[in-house]
Amino acid sequence: MDPFYEACYLLRKREFTRCIDICTNLLQKNSLDQAVWVLKMRALTMQVMVDDIEAEEEGIADIFLDTDTIAISARPGTSLKTANMNTTLGNVNHRPRSVSGRPLSGVVRPGSQASSGETLQQVLKTPRTAQSARPVTSKSARSLRLGTASIVSQLDGPFIQISRLNMTNYAAQKAVSKPLFEYIFYHENDIRNALDLAIEATKICEFKDIWWKIQLGKCYFLLGLNRDAEKQFKSALKQQPSIQLYLRLARVYIRLDQPITAFDLFTDALKHFPNEVTIMTEMARIFEGLNNLPMSVKYYKEILQEDATNMEAIACIGVHHFYSDQPDIGLRFYQRLLQMGLYNAELFNNLGLCCFFAQQYDMVMICFERALSLAINENAADVWYNIAHIAIGIGDFDIAEQCLRLALSIDSTHATSFNNLGCIIYSRGHIQQACSYFDSSSALAPYLFEPYYNRAFVSHEVCYNSFN
Known part of the structure; x- marks a missing residue:
């Protein structure tokens, strides 16, 4: 079999490593072979390419070095950054909150762990994994020109x-510009050079190619040029409406x-793409970010009518029913996730809590x-921590204390464990x-109100007893 044909076949089968090896051998024989060069470039790209619409996440620079100014006293329900707790929108006061003060979601999504509620000093002192690292520029490159000695790989x-x-x-x-971009x-994560290529290609196609407009918008968005990204996405949306464009523009x-x-943009999108699950999911997330949980659950229920296997909708509805004092209904949703093949610690933890509050004690410890x-x-x-909560519920404070100390031995920054241990x-x-x-507890999690209340209560009791 011809090696080049074999490499193309392996690329279609997504066996990228073997395809890259064959292309490397061919380039050693003829370093100016443009077709092999593009094929290897394509294989390297597909090896690391992900759905960047869903994987976008804010980093430290996006949170603390943001120069966009918002209204300090924004109207209620119009800002994600100043969303307040509203007791009329459900039983959210008893629902655990994230560092930004919002009720926890039923699933962990990109941005769910964003530390907008922390100070810059706390973020820098807190150990972080490399998963959140998103380099913007890379300056460790040299040279190439296709068809000349510049494409020779050393x-x-x-x-x-x-x-x-x-x-x-x-x-x-045209045959090279898009794979190269x-x-x-x-692969290189070099946004600035990718932007330069996209700008030149857009000029050559006379600003008519929608693909290049989308790429320009992606580069502007990652570089923090939100208004420029908005212009590119709007221009592409006028040319050809698509779900991808609506999602990217909404991200801006x-x-x-x-x-x-x-x-409003998603409402208009539903006119072009009725009952689209992806769009309704984003609408539910927006209401969840605004702490309007009933409206969020409403859209999640509509999602389940269209797609009964949507795990995000099932999990979010389940956690809503649990914190609305309906653990038996929440248990049904978590059982559905288990039947669908989801098998992790979080699911069994939630099943145990639902069984306990639904008085199905035989399944709790299992x-x-x-x-x-x-x-x-x-x-x-x-x-x-949750096992300790179960022990407190049955009145066994010795077991609860041991469980809380075990939780702190695993995670020394577990603020809620410090609070409950202080109560015991x-x-x-x-x-x-x-x-x-x-x-x-209050030093580790300033957004929690329980340790402040408990500290004030203890101080009041001490002062009252000292006077009497």
Whole structure:
């Protein structure tokens, strides 16, 4: 079989490693083979390409170095950054909140763990994983020009030396410009050079190619040029409406803290794409971000009417019923997730809590044992915390204290465990030790109100007893 044909076949089968190896061998024989060069570039790109619509996440720079100014006293329900707790919108006061003060969602999505409620000092002191790292520029490239000696790949160097590329020449070659852009954008993560290529290609196609408009908008968005991204997406949307464009334009409005504008955009999108699950999911997320949980659940229920296997909708409705004092209904939704094949510590933890509050005590410990067997890292701390909550519910404070100390041994920054442990210690008469636990909880999680209330209550009791 011809090696080039075999490499093309392997690319279609998504066996990228073998395809890259064959292309590397062919380039060693003929380093100026443009077809093989593009094929290897395509394989390297597809190896790391992800759905960047769903994977967008704000980093430290987006949160703390944001120069966009919002109204300090924005109208209620019009800002994601100033969304307040509203007791008329459901039983949200008893629902756990994130660092930004919003009720926790039923699923973890990109941005769910954003630390907008923390200060810059707390973020820098807190250990972070490399998953949230999103470099914007890369300046470790050299040179290439297609069809000349510039495409020669050195064995001990990078495949493409981007810094010496003549973007104008490559943008004029339609068969090469798009694969080259995707390689620079996804594989090299060099947004600035990708933007230069997109600008030149847009000029050559006389601003008529919708694909290049979308790529320009993506580059502007990642570089923080939100208004420029908005112009590109709007221009492409006028040319040809698509679900992708509606989602990307709505991301821009959410970044600008304009949720009402994003919601109006999705309402218009439903006219072109009726009952589209992806669009209704984004609308539900917007209401969830505004703490309007009943409206969020309304859209999630509409999603289930169109797609009965949507895990996000099932999980969010289940957690809503649980915190609305309907654990038996929430249990049904979590059982549905289990029947669909979801098998993790979080699901069994939620099943155990629902069984306990629904008075199905025979299944409580079985679910928590399964959750502990599947839990890893910080998840285990949450499971032990919930087991302690069950122990408090049945009146066994000794077991509860042991579980809370186990949770703190796994995660020393588990603020709610410090708070509950302080309550148990206070019930035994150790006031000073309880106060230290409350202070630790409030220092680790300033957004929680429970440690402040408990600390004030203990201080009031001490003062009252001293006067009497």
